[in-house]
Amino acid sequence: MATEVTPKVALAGFRRILGADAVLTDRDAIAPCLTDHRKLYEGTALAVLRPGSVDEVSQLLAFCNGTRIGVVPQGGNTGYCGGATPDGSGRQVVLSLARLARLRSIDATNHSMIAEAGCILANLQREAEAVDRYFPLSLGSEGSCQVGGNLSTNAGGLNVLRYGMARDLALGLEVVLADGRVLSSLGGLRKDNTGYDLKSLFIGAEGTLGVITAACLKLFPRPRAVATAFVAVRSVAAAVDLLNLLREASGDRLSSFELIPHVAIELTTRHIPGVAQPLAGEYPWCVLCELGSARAADPLDSMLENALRDAMDGGLLDDAALAQNERQRAAFWRLRESIPEAQRHEGASLKHDIALPIASLARFVDEASAWIASNLPEAMLVAYGHVGDGNLHFNVNARAGTDPLRLVARADEVQRVVHDLVASLGGSISAEHGIGRLKVPELERYAPPAKLDLMRAIKHALDPNGIMNPGKVLRSA
């Protein structure tokens, strides 16, 4: 039975569990935790809590469950959908996982490591490399995002084509449930058919079903050979054909395949120091593609060169530059990775993170571009991204010199058109970024009613008092 308590009693309870130093209430100290990365939301919180152990997380949840205090788990606070930001009710706490940042163990033989939720992603990549292994999860925010957040949002990133999403990289989890009980499965087993796949349920649940406190993560042999090219393709359809050609020709060794429109090259070369045009000419669409292998002797450069030559003969591409050394490779990747930053320099940007069946990508780009050209002459389309997975970051930006507020005022209209088109082509309105708070109405609009019913039933079964990240993914009951 849950009994509401006053803020004063709540804070006393938190201090009793964590010690006063780990219960932050000072306005300036907690301010960064009360807004999201994109500055879409600003909330309030009874406190920001910083537990230092799984047992403390367990006690905190049991306490909040008994007092109906909402718990908002927060990692690096780098998400795009406001999923880690408290609301304005004043009856929520931010639960920071930052202090649970220990790499508990790493086992090169078993190709696995056990990391606590607060571990920063880039650090985990380095730890794997130190034992001659590879942890392939890689995103723009890896210098500050935490693996608990990556798992909670089922992060994607640059290596999904070859290695899968965060869910595919977790062998097991340690989760604290809403009532404080700890469910732990960190054994690193590759095969385990003993009951329902609860692991996959918590991953991607964005903190609404329980708090991930640690995970057993999958490691791979280290890539020892790489070949990278920047390629000018004839069209989005040609890019898809090139994708499949490269998969076949390389023995499925394609590890990245990123679509880059001309406007993105223009923006990055203009705004980001050190970024230069990779090709002599200017082309409407380019692709950054990379082969990787754990075997140093694999002739990836010649494989890539031969495949691209075949592709050129086949009319798929007009020009290609192969990276001759690591410096050139890094330059190609810098261009790609700086596209988000370059857009920020230009001003307002209406963002969409969509996925489509790969065969429908070209049609989507054509139809959506045509609509924007006819209806939003003051805007320009910057569509780029992980085309190998059917995922496009589909951003509509205010042209320089136009009033950004005019575009922003039409955000809902644009989103409706884009999402309706995506839905009509059987795609997803959130490929990587999740639902958070931002896309709750969109999920309600596009998800089949039966799916929402099942989700609500599961949510209610696991969190009957509705304390786990209320208002995220699903509307509060």
Added chain:
Amino acid sequence: MATEVTPKVALAGFRRILGADAVLTDRDAIAPCLTDHRKLYEGTALAVLRPGSVDEVSQLLAFCNGTRIGVVPQGGNTGYCGGATPDGSGRQVVLSLARLARLRSIDATNHSMIAEAGCILANLQREAEAVDRYFPLSLGSEGSCQVGGNLSTNAGGLNVLRYGMARDLALGLEVVLADGRVLSSLGGLRKDNTGYDLKSLFIGAEGTLGVITAACLKLFPRPRAVATAFVAVRSVAAAVDLLNLLREASGDRLSSFELIPHVAIELTTRHIPGVAQPLAGEYPWCVLCELGSARAADPLDSMLENALRDAMDGGLLDDAALAQNERQRAAFWRLRESIPEAQRHEGASLKHDIALPIASLARFVDEASAWIASNLPEAMLVAYGHVGDGNLHFNVNARAGTDPLRLVARADEVQRVVHDLVASLGGSISAEHGIGRLKVPELERYAPPAKLDLMRAIKHALDPNGIMNPGKVLRSA
């Protein structure tokens, strides 16, 4: 509100939905559906129902949900845990998916195909090959098992090391829920973060949460190069070291790694026509290993030969035979695949399907073997299997000339020792075969209480009337 009805009324309801021809009640016709593959169980059923469409499945479930008739989904009836066999209550029906056997579509560009649940696995493999693609799910029963059953049990098989389990091969499902509603997500998307991962919940749920009627399955480039070897290793520990050496040396192109004890070679060469010893000498442990690549020009044979030479220099193995042609390769695989059959010739066999962290395999084999040698002199151990995944089929067989019933009488004792040892080493008591009815008590014994509570809560949320395969995975409420 659910109202029980008489068998007569139930049958009339089924006939109204399916037509009389698809409602089987004749004793001889339905007998094969009332027992399991291993002849552990025999049940009764109001009827065996054979729907011909998803809509008919939907109507049937709605009817059974309203009348509290238990529904036992059945595919090829090849499972090992009695999960597709009705109980003796007479208040259940067998729901055969055999007539939903259409390959709805295959998309080589998107590397996916949409198959109905009743499609036979070997047929799907052929369909993929016909469009120059590869569907890697492969098990001994593939000539008769159906993909719906494979997904319901999250089947493993011979290619898990490289391609994952059934759950990793499904991009989306079409499922009929207990109340008859249809939840469909067959778009073939690689990325979709719109809500909870319900797909992964239904896969491996063994028909207790809903009926899988179709799936969008992942295809891969076809393997065009293969290199296979039969190797004598010094010990189980040496086998694990060889596994990692081969992963690194081949650029992670190892696709199979099967442990084969001397006794298995002895049994198969004795009982199975055409199976011969692959190596000149006799060794306690052998490994059948295979490299595969989608690139024909990859020099897998020399890669494998060099790696094995290094391994021999390093003291990991004593002898190796590389398959020089497809005939030799097929002979190696025939030996491996006939191990279950060879054991049947010998008589009683106590079977265990366990998984361990790979680094603990050697220790498990040592300790379990020692216990059997001391406590069961009339038995012999036949431990073999997918060691690359940490999965051992750990079978204790009655020696020829002993009374098999004496061994069978000690089955529970042996299982207790084996499973306690597995649990103490952080392993799984069911790596591939699932829980079904057979392992319900074992799951209750070894699963953390919080896990069982969550499973029951989810089961109750999705199937409040308890009609979905009652008594399987979880005890009936």
